[in-house]
Amino acid sequence: MTAASYPVIRCDGSVHCVAEAQGPPGARTVTEVRRHNAGDWHARPGGRDICPDCWKGDYR
Numbered sequence: 001m002t003a004a005s006y007p008v009i010r011c012d013g014s015v016h017c018v019a020e021a022q023g024p025p026g027a028r029t030v031t032e033v034r035r036h037n038a039g040d041w042h043a044r045p046g047g048r049d050i051c052p053d054c055w056k057g058d059y060r
């Protein structure tokens with residue numbers, strides 16, 4: 001059995017932020033993760049992902 005690797009998106013809003021988001025069970029791509037977390041997380045131009053806290057905290 002191989003080690004499972006699952007996609008996550010990590011917050012790029014602040015260098016201090018270590019927030020991560022996972023997708024739904026069985027998600028295989030970050031696109032699915034982003035879609036699953038749409039409404040909470042925000043994708044910015046350049047591929048940056050911003051967590052809900054940083055979004056509210058003006059790190060967008």
Ligand SMILES: [Zn+2]
Nearest residue numbers: 011017051054
């Ligand atoms: Zn964040």
